[in-house]
Amino acid sequence: SSSEQPYRTAFHFQPPQNWMNDPNGPMYYNGVYHLFYQYNPTGPLFSDHMHWAHSVSYDLINWIPLDLALSPTKSFDNISCWSGSATILPGNKPVMLYTGIDSENRQVQNMAVPKDLSDPYLKEWVKYTGNPVINLPDGIQPDDFRDPTTAWLAEDGKWRIIVGSQKDKMGIAFLYQSEDFINWTKFDSPLHKVAGTGIWECPDFFPVWIDNKKGVDTSVMNLRVKHVLKVGLFDYAKDFYMIGNYSPEKENYVPQNELTPSTLRYDYGKYYASKSFFDPVKNRRILMAWVNESDSEADDIAKGWSGLQSFPRSLWLDQNQKQLVQWPIEEIEMLHENKVSILDKKLEGGSLHEVVGITASQADVKISFKLSNLEEAEELDPSWIEDPQLTCSKKDASNKGKFGPFGLLALASNDLTEQTAIFFRVFKNNGRYIVLMCSDQSRSSTKNGIDKTSYGSFVDINPQQDEISLRTLIDHSIIESFGGGGKTCITARVYPTLAIGKEARLFAFNNGTESVVISELSAWSVKKALINVKKTISCTD
Numbered sequence: 001s002s003s004e005q006p007y008r009t010a011f012h013f014q015p016p017q018n019w020m021n022d023p024n025g026p027m028y029y030n031g032v033y034h035l036f037y038q039y040n041p042t043g044p045l046f047s048d049h050m051h052w053a054h055s056v057s058y059d060l061i062n063w064i065p066l067d068l069a070l071s072p073t074k075s076f077d078n079i080s081c082w083s084g085s086a087t088i089l090p091g092n093k094p095v096m097l098y099t100g101i102d103s104e105n106r107q108v109q110n111m112a113v114p115k116d117l118s119d120p121y122l123k124e125w126v127k128y129t130g131n132p133v134i135n136l137p138d139g140i141q142p143d144d145f146r147d148p149t150t151a152w153l154a155e156d157g158k159w160r161i162i163v164g165s166q167k168d169k170m171g172i173a174f175l176y177q178s179e180d181f182i183n184w185t186k187f188d189s190p191l192h193k194v195a196g197t198g199i200w201e202c203p204d205f206f207p208v209w210i211d212n213k214k215g216v217d218t219s220v221m222n223l224r225v226k227h228v229l230k231v232g233l234f235d236y237a238k239d240f241y242m243i244g245n246y247s248p249e250k251e252n253y254v255p256q257n258e259l260t261p262s263t264l265r266y267d268y269g270k271y272y273a274s275k276s277f278f279d280p281v282k283n284r285r286i287l288m289a290w291v292n293e294s295d296s297e298a299d300d301i302a303k304g305w306s307g308l309q310s311f312p313r314s315l316w317l318d319q320n321q322k323q324l325v326q327w328p329i330e331e332i333e334m335l336h337e338n339k340v341s342i343l344d345k346k347l348e349g350g351s352l353h354e355v356v357g358i359t360a361s362q363a364d365v366k367i368s369f370k371l372s373n374l375e376e377a378e379e380l381d382p383s384w385i386e387d388p389q390l391t392c393s394k395k396d397a398s399n400k401g402k403f404g405p406f407g408l409l410a411l412a413s414n415d416l417t418e419q420t421a422i423f424f425r426v427f428k429n430n431g432r433y434i435v436l437m438c439s440d441q442s443r444s445s446t447k448n449g450i451d452k453t454s455y456g457s458f459v460d461i462n463p464q465q466d467e468i469s470l471r472t473l474i475d476h477s478i479i480e481s482f483g484g485g486g487k488t489c490i491t492a493r494v495y496p497t498l499a500i501g502k503e504a505r506l507f508a509f510n511n512g513t514e515s516v517v518i519s520e521l522s523a524w525s526v527k528k529a530l531i532n533v534k535k536t537i538s539c540t541d
């Protein structure tokens with residue numbers, strides 16, 4: 001029941017029990033969305049024998065659980081079936097490439113196809129008997145070669161994929177080509193590589209339109225697109241991305257921003273091993289990611305499960321062409337109820353305003369703030385820029401500034417001892433203004449033994465012109481926040497002990513000395529979705 005399992009989610013994807021990590025092979029096929037994921041069917045911790053579990057959906061909200069799609073059974077994958085991606089081949093034929101850990105403990109790339117294309121759910125998957133289709137390259141360690149991407153079709157009529165790797169701490173995206181999806185040859189130069197970044201996990205490579213928010217199918221190549229290369233840096237457990245130009249003639253990728261630990265990230269909280277796919281129904285690119293736990297292994301064993309998928313986001317290139325923008329998919333509106341709104345409400349320095357009338361443990365909240373007299377803002381100390389996450393933990397929600405901290409207190413207990421604060425602070429910097437966004441978990445739970453690290457980053461908005469907006473999805477133990485219309489995203493895991501279920505409260509707060517105006521707040525309760533609930537047919541039905 002929910003009182004024994006206060007951290008299970010209502011609209012974030014999770015299996016009924018056990019360990020889940022990366023999303024695998026997400027795709028749309030013949031009216032159905034498919035999500036496969038890394039799964040340990042035997043318990044709540046990661047295992048030496050990973051499987052692909054499988055669920056399908058008609059709306060990306062409600063999910064039907066199916067049998068395991070891939071299990072470690074053959075010499076080419078009998079230790080584990082690790083992450084991989086889907087490609088829809090001409091003639092509307094889906095195919096999966098995935099990493100197998102073979103009987104010799106080597107990472108190799110394998111292929112699998114649906115057994116029966118007329119089965120609407122593609123329940124059974126057949127491994128190609130000639131696997132592996134790609135062996136370990138010379139000079140690469142056997143455990144440093146994994147996570148093939150969705151393929152794109154080049155103008156020469158051959159497919160391309162990249163596979164993540166490293167050599168001497170140089171992160172590498174190896175580039176392969178194939179005419180038939182079975183025989184693959186490696187290009188001498190990788191698509192991209194960066195020294196010192198360690199292994200690149202779950203790379204993703206896809207085009208985005210330079211001038212609109214729609215999605216682009218993975219093989220589209222023209223002057224109106226730029227290409228995103230996303231890599232998961234294992235050493236940081238974060239997904240970083242570059243935006244740049246891919247030139248198929250030269251088979252290389254020239255990013256406009258280099259990959260460093262302080263470069264662009266999909267999300268500045270917990271968000272890893274993400275994968276995107278093109279949704280032809282709504283012409284958008286959808287992104288999902290693994291959001292792991294912040295509690296202890298003992299906690300995971302006690303609750304019997306570990307890991308969530310982020311709520312699906314659509315993503316596109318920002319107008320300034322320098323970063324991506326992400327936003328929860330519009331299907332969330334199917335689950336909205338009890339809308340409450342507030343207009344033009346002044347929040348004095350040091351004040352709170354409770355949002356009543358919704359279920360605060362299961363909510364979707366949009367709030368925007370208007371600031372005047374910006375000249376009063378605090379002067380920025382340049383050292384605060386280098387590491388915004390650190391700045392957020394030093395200047396936490398209790399640290400009074402001038403403009404900020406102001407934002408939301410989510411999953412707050414009656415006496416406010418428990419609260420997760422998602423907030424902004426505005427600084428003056430050489431006559432201009434910069435906006436810091438933080439998610440402060442330090443008071444999220446009275447429980448110990450939980451990682452309560454604060455997260456933060458800057459939001460590329462100009463408060464002289466724009467309102468400062470925040471959207472936050474709250475779902476029992478996950479809080480996903482989108483600042484500046486999705487320019488900066490922060491996902492956190494929290495485990496309140498008092499602010500659970502009906503006890504949880506939600507506030508707008510301003511702990512700065514300057515007042516701010518809530519120009520608009522809209523909040524909804526979010527209904528429970530049907531996620532991986534096994535339908536049992538009984539006589540009383």
Ligand code: DQQ
Pocket residue numbers: 021022038050082083084099146147201202232272273
């Ligand atoms: N998880 C998979 C790997 C991948 C890693 C194994 C990323 O294929 O590199 O479960 O979380």
